[in-house]
Amino acid sequence: MKSLPFWAGMLSALVVFGQSVAPLFGLTIDFGPIQDAVNAVLMLLAAWGVLVDPTTPKTADSGVTMAKTSIEETAKDVLKNKEDK
Numbered sequence: 001m002k003s004l005p006f007w008a009g010m011l012s013a014l015v016v017f018g019q020s021v022a023p024l025f026g027l028t029i030d031f032g033p034i035q036d037a038v039n040a041v042l043m044l045l046a047a048w049g050v051l052v053d054p055t056t057p058k059t060a061d062s063g064v065t066m067a068k069t070s071i072e073e074t075a076k077d078v079l080k081n082k083e084d085k
Helices: 004-025 032-051 063-067 075-084
Strands: none
Touching (some): 063 075
């Protein structure tokens, strides 16, 4: 819950969602001529919040994740391989 990427992504996703459902209630959220640019930035922030690993500090990946050699490899496999070396 202390993760900046999480909150940036969550708030951005909520704003974009709000823009999508607002017309159903007769409301319009208009940022004028820069509407598409604002939406693009909001969607990038939402993607950042989804893609960043919340179990590591800042935006880095864990050492175990970086040591994987295939998508099927698990953290347990990586740690076992480290012990074997």
